[in-house]
Amino acid sequence: MGDVTSQLSVSLDGYVAAPDQSVRDPLGRGGLRLHEWAFATETWRAQHGLPDGERTVDAEVVEEMTAGVGAYVMGRRMFGGGEGPWDPTWTGWWGAEPPFRAPVFVLTHHPRESLPLAGGTEFHFVTDGPEAALARARAAAGDDDVCVAGGGETVRGYLAAGLLDSLWLHVVPVVLGGGTPLFDGALDVALEPEKVVAAPTVTHIRYRVVR
Amino acid sequence: MGDVTSQLSVSLDGYVAAPDQSVRDPLGRGGLRLHEWAFATETWRAQHGLPDGERTVDAEVVEEMTAGVGAYVMGRRMFGGGEGPWDPTWTGWWGAEPPFRAPVFVLTHHPRESLPLAGGTEFHFVTDGPEAALARARAAAGDDDVCVAGGGETVRGYLAAGLLDSLWLHVVPVVLGGGTPLFDGALDVALEPEKVVAAPTVTHIRYRVVR
Numbered sequence: 001m002g003d004v005t006s007q008l009s010v011s012l013d014g015y016v017a018a019p020d021q022s023v024r025d026p027l028g029r030g031g032l033r034l035h036e037w038a039f040a041t042e043t044w045r046a047q048h049g050l051p052d053g054e055r056t057v058d059a060e061v062v063e064e065m066t067a068g069v070g071a072y073v074m075g076r077r078m079f080g081g082g083e084g085p086w087d088p089t090w091t092g093w094w095g096a097e098p099p100f101r102a103p104v105f106v107l108t109h110h111p112r113e114s115l116p117l118a119g120g121t122e123f124h125f126v127t128d129g130p131e132a133a134l135a136r137a138r139a140a141a142g143d144d145d146v147c148v149a150g151g152g153e154t155v156r157g158y159l160a161a162g163l164l165d166s167l168w169l170h171v172v173p174v175v176l177g178g179g180t181p182l183f184d185g186a187l188d189v190a191l192e193p194e195k196v197v198a199a200p201t202v203t204h205i206r207y208r209v210v211r
Numbered sequence: 212m213g214d215v216t217s218q219l220s221v222s223l224d225g226y227v228a229a230p231d232q233s234v235r236d237p238l239g240r241g242g243l244r245l246h247e248w249a250f251a252t253e254t255w256r257a258q259h260g261l262p263d264g265e266r267t268v269d270a271e272v273v274e275e276m277t278a279g280v281g282a283y284v285m286g287r288r289m290f291g292g293g294e295g296p297w298d299p300t301w302t303g304w305w306g307a308e309p310p311f312r313a314p315v316f317v318l319t320h321h322p323r324e325s326l327p328l329a330g331g332t333e334f335h336f337v338t339d340g341p342e343a344a345l346a347r348a349r350a351a352a353g354d355d356d357v358c359v360a361g362g363g364e365t366v367r368g369y370l371a372a373g374l375l376d377s378l379w380l381h382v383v384p385v386v387l388g389g390g391t392p393l394f395d396g397a398l399d400v401a402l403e404p405e406k407v408v409a410a411p412t413v414t415h416i417r418y419r420v421v422r
Contacts, residue, residue, distance in 0.1 A: 012380070012402070013394040014225035169223070171382065173404065173418055177397025183224040186388025191223070193384060193414050198407035205414050207384055 002145035007168035009034040016152035019178040037202040047099040070144025071137040072104040075154035103140040213356035218379035220245040227363035228391040248413040258310040281355025282348040283315040286365035314351040316344040
């Protein structure tokens, strides 16, 4: 059985998304700055079907994070949904060929048929809670890792429940002043930094969750 | 003229001190966890007049942070004072031989005579604001650096005013859930990571403030 991993880009003031989020601007005003480090990398661009890109230490981190992942779990908002029932024609934020290229289990209260898309991504909609979604992802991943893809609340929930084995934080030196906090209260969790990668604009820290 | 530097230990949720701070517990409940990485180091212990200690990468960071410092600036609460006038017998938190071993300029609204203590520390009380305190510290430091020692609000003020050249953040993997935030709103400041030191329990990142 593989690890359950996750990764988040976080601002210096602890936010994983900026203020004024909307359906058109899900990362909030200025929130894209948290992810700019990844956009230029060869690895990220290849996952998104784009050519070129740079072979940087950031690219190596993206590659390491995704290489062993056999399935993903994500929250409904990260797939691209509001709080109501699904519009059956809506296929999420991620376009016709999403970058996951593996089964993705989406946490939701509204049942929906599974949604296979081009490139190997198939979204499955799970209505019986985070542990059930993780169990299904583990079964799909086999010996590979399961990655909790986000958003911040979903990752925090798995971390608080003791279900994560490791967590990459990409510490981005911006100060957002508000938005979605990575944490929203004290959390009794023991994290040990086990790998640190210094990149030009961001610091990548992989934590091991100690039980 | 040297650099104006600072350094803070910060939790993963962005706090530099924990909740429930009091005169007897100035770092708040659990706030000492932010500083444990330093207490075992040879360098910190020597500065505090204590023997032994460990020669770790953490010790090297402490040494690097303090080696070139010719004068300090700090807020009134870090010296050890409430909001009222000084008790003239009170010599601060730092005991008879404070670890600074250099002139320390304390920001306050209440004038007071300078206070020389054992080991080379002399506290000076500055009532005409942060820029005046920095100017006096620069004059005292000569070609050496000036360190803005804290607390968090004081560091944030100098950073926001564009007066810092570099800032060490010691990223400690604890989640405090409240206390004194390193930042309390959006801040338009450009920080570039210029050095990263991976230690067993903490990640040290030195940022350059880009103007």
